[in-house]
Amino acid sequence: MKNKKLILIIGIALTIFGILAIYSVSIYESFQITLRMVAKWHMSNPSNYYYFFKQLISLVIWVIISAWVYFVPMKKIQEHKNKIFFWAVVLQLLVFTPLGIELNWSRWWLYIAGFWTLQPAEVFKLAFVIFLGGWLVKKKDFLNNFKWFIMFLFVIWIFFLIFLKIPDLWTLLVLGPVALVMYWYAGWNIKYIIWTTVLWLVFWLTIWMQFHYIRERIEYFVNPNIDEGWKWISWQINQSLIAIWWWWIFGKGYGKWLQKFGYIPEAQSDFVFAAFSEEMGFIWDFILILLYFGLGFVFLKNFEEVKNPYSKVLGIWLISLILLQAMVNMWVNVKLLPLTWLTLPFVSYGWTALMINFIELVLLYKIAIWKE
DSSP states (O other), X not given: OTGGGHHHHXXXXXXXXXXXXXXXXXXXXXXXXXXXXXXXXXXXXXXSOHHHHHHHHHHHHHHHHHHHHHTSOHHHHHHTHHHHHHHHHHHHHXXXXXXXXXXXXXXXXXXXXXXXXXXXXXXXXXXXXXXXXXXXXXXXXXXXXXXXXXXXXXXXXXXXXHHHHTTOHHHHHHHHHHHHHHHHHHTOOHHXXXXXXXXXXXXXXXXXXXXXXXXXXXXXXXXXXGSGGGOSHHHHHHHHHHHHHHTTTTOSOTTOOSTTTTTSTTTTTTTHHHHHHHHHHHHHHHHHHHHHHHHHHHHHHTGGXXXXXXXXXXXXXXXXXXXXXXHHHHXXXXXXXXXXXXXXXXXXOOHHHHHHHHHHHHHHHHHHHHOO
């Protein structure tokens, strides 16, 4: 029992890491956004801690909701998987209504009730996991049937079209590889995995040709000199590298920042890893990486005790989803991958993302401890 609680302890440690990072690195961004609010709505004064206080409020709310999720039996989640997925799809489709907000060429957000925003893709990721896990367990005997394989590709392509229409290609970037891991674990024939991988690569080649902002990210990643003036993609990545490697061993010290003072974009979310690295250095970066791998290690160490097939498939997906997104975010920050909009789980600022991270953490703990 004691070592299983490490799942929650590591999740809490990652969250504390994020709170400390946001408190320090979001000062400039907080001041800028609240300064605009003062000008537009005549608020009292701009604040250096806008994102920090919003993250704290989100944290309290999502801890309460996650505690409720803990007491929902896994059997209930499995029974209602279709309903959960249905409402997640409806929520995702609402981005095409007047509630949808367009940002950086995509309709990422929903503006709800006039005062808060929601990112449906984060909800969809979790709902897709819950639904697909149940489907895999139920249809296990048909996994290696060719007709079923074609049907599966057709159904998946329908949902791909939704995200292509938004377009939100980064969600697809994460869901694709994690789905392959999930199917491989469920017993999919290697030839179908190879075929799906090939189709996935063809899909991304097509995307590279069709969407200019994807093409630009890849081209600037390969040859940053074509970004004239270094004012956009190359600028972001290079400022990130300066922050990470300038004082890379011990950092400048907590609260002593420079690159995040308007140089690193989205220092509180997409580039929080780079911004905080400037202060805390490689030692704390290494600790952060260990926490992510520690979460995976502790969960998988207790994984063999889980008996329920649905819980096992769901657990594999959840831990893969968390670790893959964390690695992609950090790889982007150190220029091992082209620029994406993926945040760092538990650490980056984000209302919806933090909620889903906490629910994923509670589900991992439930799977490990309840042995359902």
